[in-house]
Amino acid sequence: MKGKLVKITVLFFIVMILFTILSRVTYNMSMATVETTQPARETMGPVIETKATVEGKKEVALNTKENQIIESILVTIGQAVEKDQVLYTLDLKELDKQIKEKSQELELNKVQLANAQNTLQSAIDSQQLQISQAKSDYDRAVAESDAAIQRAQEELSLAQEKYDRYIQNPEQFPELSKEQLESDVTEKNFAYQEALKNKDDAVYAAQKTIDSAGLSVPNDNSGIIQMKMEKEKIETQLQELQDIKDQKGEVKAPVAGVVTAIDAQVGARTAGTGDIRLADASAGARIVANFPSEYESYIQRGQPVEVTDKKETLPTKKNTQTKLIIGTVQAGENTIADSSEGAADGITAMIDVPAGVLEIGSFVGVKVSAPTQEYDSCIPISALNVAEKGKYYVNVLEKKQTVLGSEWVVYKRDVELLFKNEKYAAITGVNQDEEVVTKTSRMLENGMRVKRKAS
DSSP: OOOHHHHHHHHHHHHHHHHHHHHHHHHHHEEEEEEOOEEEEEEEOOOOOEEEEESSSSEEEEEEOTTTTTTEOOOOOTTTTTTTEEEEEEOOHHHHHHHHHHHHHHHHHHHHHHHHHHHHHHHHHHHHHHHHHHHHHHHHHHHHHHHHHHHHHHHHHHHHHHHHHHEEEEEGGGOOHHHHHHHHHHHHHHHHHHHHHHHHHHHHHHHHHHHHHHSSSSOOOOOHHHHHHHHHHHHHHHHHHHHHTTTOOOOOOOOEEEEEOOOTTTTSSSSSOEEEEEGGGGOOOOEEEEGGGGGTTTTOOOOOOOEEEEEEEEOGGOOOOOOOOOOOTTTTTEEOOSSSSSSSSEEEEEEOOOOOTSSOEEEEEEOOOOOOEEEEEEEEEGGGOOOOOGOOEEEEEEEEEEETEEEEEEEEEEEEEEEOSSEEEEESSTTSSSEEEEEESOOOOOEEEEOOOOO
16 A cells, blocks of 8 residues: 555656646747847948949940931940941942932932023023113214214304304305394204203113113022022932942941940931930940938048949959049939839939940949948847837846746847947947847747747
């Protein structure tokens, strides 16, 4: 009986131990597991970097004569091209057709111009003949009038002389009377005056004929001038077409550079206003980098920057260290790379790049050096939590004695954020010997018992 009681007692204690172990295991399994670290001293500063595109400083518009059919386009946007590299070709059959039509148009213009010039010259010659005849009539009228005046003047002089002699000695002319001689003088004077008047009338009539002939000379050659201008225009157009044919319809790059735009399509006609645009490599390049406005105090004109091309830092001698031009970007236009949100405003840094250092059209990383500062209490960024109204807190572990022994208990601690980057946060409110939670298996509550993962 006594042995049986001992067995029951032993069995009871075994069951109790098993239940205790099971309870402890269940308790431990229900506890959150956390990882911690102690605040440490770090030297930190803002990491100011973004991605940007290398742009050409000078753009060249490449175009050919309008109304040409594009047969093929041999380049794409972003492609680097050499000088005299063929960019696109034109339809030679269409080109020959236009040359033929333009040649016919030129020949027709020449015929029309020659006819107009001949017609004008004939009219001029005819009128010049009329003027010459009118001048001859004028000279003849003057000569005849002068002769008539001279005769009348001579007859008047003879009549006056005869009258004067009669007055001095009437007996010389017994057959004449004073009245007869006076009448003769009066008649001769009238004839003289009439001769003078006839001359004036004849000269006036002859001069009027000359003037009329001169006024009727064709002097409106505006039509011919217009035809000549049209002829020069057609000749220029024909020469342009011929130049294209001499180039076998190939349109080549005038400079080495990068294709920035293609405003043409195969089979479409050229507009003559920049079918393809190139960034001129010889003119150098520039990087236009956008930064959030919060970094305005760190970015200054002339500040060195580190440019990373193809994930490799350029050699020091090729680092772009030029003046930065800072400006405000309009709302919605400053979109930072790797961000889904566009900044309402920001800073645009324009960095000049010497020719040959970076490839136009390539993507680069731009990093701006900024001053650093040493902070006494820094924690991993994962340990920092955001509370209401933009405040921050951390979860701190403290050891507590319970019926189950020494256990870790988590408490929320409000902290002040001094600075943070992508890895660490500098704070105040936590001592360097305290354990700060950096990772947890589930949501923590203030005063919750937790299991600390051994580091």
